[in-house]
Amino acid sequence: MDALDKAVKAAGGVTSLAIALGVRQSAVSNWKSRCRIPAAHALGIERATGVSRHELCPEIFGAAADLAPVTKQQLLDRLGLASDAHLAKVLGLSAEQVALWPVGGAVPALPQVLRLLGVAQQTVAAPINDDPDADRIGPVDTA
Numbered sequence: 001m002d003a004l005d006k007a008v009k010a011a012g013g014v015t016s017l018a019i020a021l022g023v024r025q026s027a028v029s030n031w032k033s034r035c036r037i038p039a040a041h042a043l044g045i046e047r048a049t050g051v052s053r054h055e056l057c058p059e060i061f062g063a064a065a066d067l068a069p070v071t072k073q074q075l076l077d078r079l080g081l082a083s084d085a086h087l088a089k090v091l092g093l094s095a096e097q098v099a100l101w102p103v104g105g106a107v108p109a110l111p112q113v114l115r116l117l118g119v120a121q122q123t124v125a126a127p128i129n130d131d132p133d134a135d136r137i138g139p140v141d142t143a
Helices: 003-011 014-021 025-034 039-049 072-079 084-091 095-100 111-117
Strands: none
Touching: 003 014, 003 025, 003 039, 014 025, 014 039, 072 084, 072 111, 084 095, 084 111
16 A cells, blocks of 8 residues: 555544545545656645655655554653653644554654654755746736
C-alpha cells in the first residue's frame, strides 16, 4: 500500500480526504491514478491523516528512511506512556490515528514525533514565482 492509499484509508475515503483538503474528489482520484501528490498538498494530507510528508513526497521532503526509525513501543517506553490514548494526547493527534500504527512498526515521521525525538525540523522553501510579469501587474484602471 502506498502513502496516498494509507492517507485515503486514514481519512475515511477519497471524498473525506478531498473535503479535509478543500479540493474536489476528482483531484484526489487523479493523484491516485498518476501515483503523484502535489507537494503543495503534502502538509495538508499529513495534518489531516497523520501520513508523513516524507512518505507522501520523498523527492521534496527526503525519504522517511533517512530518519532514525523508532517503533511505537519504543516511543511509548521512552515517554513513559501506557497507551495509544496517552501517546495521542501528547502528540496532539486523534487516538484513532495512533491506534492505526503497528506496535512493532516505525511511527510516521510527523513533526510532533520528530520534535519529541529531538530531530531538527526541516523548513519548507517558499514557492518560486516563475511568472516574469508578476511584479508588472497594475490596477485595472491603468490598462
